[in-house]
Amino acid sequence: GNSVTQMEGPVTLSEEAFLTINCTYTATGYPSLFWYVQYPGEGLQLLLKATKADDKGSNKGFEATYRKETTSFHLEKGSVQVSDSAVYFCALSFSGGYQKVTFGTGTKLQVIP
């Protein structure tokens, strides 16, 4: 079956530090890949997505590149802010049929001033 593996959290960084959250996937075929973010007490929001190999998704300073050869979609940001503190979910889904999203377990990020 399909699965998404994320690095364990929580991740604690100082403000302006560089962020990497690793995400790898196992899937038959070529899924679309997503990063969703969940701020405390809220639902999930799409952060960025990529629908084919070598695509780079970017938003709000975050980036991730769809790497087919390593089945990875690592999230990066050059300089984190306290407001980036949240839980980040990597996810995949396929274009055929009804959309069933497979989520990773989530990585909690805490940014301290």
Added chain:
Amino acid sequence: DTEVTQTPKHLVMGMTNKKSLKCEQHMGHRAMYWYKQKAKKPPELMFVYSYEKLSINESVPSRFSPECPNSSLLNLHLHALQPEDSALYLCASSQSGTGTDTQYFGPGTRLTVL
């Protein structure tokens, strides 16, 4: 308007109660979803409605009963729940339900079953 609204925000119910969760979107999306999220876990898909028809039921117990009265509304009727059903219930919608769609999530209803 990219908002999905959910009511109520919080709900406490006994095991013999009947209650309903409501979800609404006005983005013209034709696919709507119910998820259950336990603490420190990812969301688990429960149901998918596509064009107002139930297209996915992830083997959810019958004490959860979804309803899609029209393309903007999605309800989840609850009856005879168990304490282990306590969780955050998230509603989401997407343009047409295909795999490349972005899902837009509501803030959730936090349910406590006593």
